[in-house]
Amino acid sequence: MYKRRGLLIVLSGPSGVGKGTVRKELFTQPDTNYEYSISMTTRSPRVGEVDGVDYFFKTRAEFEDLIEQGKLLEYAEYVGNYYGTPIDYVDETLDAGRDVFLEIEVVGAAQVRAKAPNGLFIFLAPPSLLALQDRLVGRGTECSDVIASRIQKAREELEMMNLYDYVVENDEVSKACDKINAIVVAEHCRRERVEKRYLRMLRGE
Numbered sequence: 562m563y564k565r566r567g568l569l570i571v572l573s574g575p576s577g578v579g580k581g582t583v584r585k586e587l588f589t590q591p592d593t594n595y596e597y598s599i600s601m602t603t604r605s606p607r608v609g610e611v612d613g614v615d616y617f618f619k620t621r622a623e624f625e626d627l628i629e630q631g632k633l634l635e636y637a638e639y640v641g642n643y644y645g646t647p648i649d650y651v652d653e654t655l656d657a658g659r660d661v662f663l664e665i666e667v668v669g670a671a672q673v674r675a676k677a678p679n680g681l682f683i684f685l686a687p688p689s690l691l692a693l694q695d696r697l698v699g700r701g702t703e704c705s706d707v708i709a710s711r712i713q714k715a716r717e718e719l720e721m722m723n724l725y726d727y728v729v730e731n732d733e734v735s736k737a738c739d740k741i742n743a744i745v746v747a748e749h750c751r752r753e754r755v756e757k758r759y760l761r762m763l764r765g766e
């Protein structure tokens with residue numbers, strides 16, 4: 562019997578654009594139906610971050626073991642730290658028919674695209690580089706050197722936005738959430754139509 566797999570939704574974009582803010586807002590909405598994949602990182606926890614909630618915090622040796630063992634769907638080294646997505650959680654959740662939401666940078670997103678071209682790839686863009694810098698400074702979680710490195714990375718990352726299925730500008734969080742919800746609903750409708758046609762074909766109709 563045919564069982565529908567969940568949809569893999571990848572939200573990417575530069576650090577500070579608001580991916581986490583938008584994702585948390587999406588997850589408070591009653592009609593959304595995603596599971597968030599918690600990433601692994603070798604970065605130190607920020608004040609208030611909790612292991613197993615915000616990230617699974619790992620040493621470099623532990624992370625490199627996970628890479629060796631093939632336990633990551635994707636990973637990247639970003640401004641001096643590793644970040645990666647545990648593959649088992651994603652596979653099991655998709656197999657159970659649930660949608661999975663990844664919030665990752667662009668190098669990792671490209672790896673996911675290569676392995677799971679059926680995913681839905683959304684790039685969250687800032688209104689401007691200046692707004693991005695203001696958001697990173699305003700968040701107050703990184704020192705000025707790290708902010709400068711992240712802004713430098715952002716210049717490269719913004720050049721990759723045309724590789725995505727959709728680009729959503731995060732000018733206002735609620736508007737960005739509405740657009741992402743609309744994209745996900747439209748993608749589900751498209752997939753349902755394709756599946757129905759495929760099932761009719763299998764039945765020889």
Ligand SMILES: Nc1ncnc2c1ncn2[C@@H]1O[C@H](COP(=O)(O)OP(=O)(O)OP(=O)(O)O)[C@@H](O)[C@H]1O
Binds near residue numbers: 574575733
């Ligand atoms: N639409 C918006 N307008 C103004 N400020 C915003 C908006 N969205 C997010 N912010 C603020 O920008 C800062 C960065 O947001 P957030 O931490 O969600 O970014 P991020 O893309 O998840 O960053 P990272 O990739 O580093 O985890 C936060 O202080 C957040 O409150």
Ligand SMILES: Nc1nc2c(ncn2[C@@H]2O[C@H](COP(=O)(O)O)[C@@H](O)[C@H]2O)c(=O)[nH]1
Binds near residue numbers: 637645664669
């Ligand atoms: N390739 C991956 N990138 C990830 C993952 N989890 C988070 N990230 C991205 O890393 C940067 C920095 O994050 P921060 O928490 O230190 O600000 C940011 O763009 C995140 O989206 C992951 O599993 N894989």
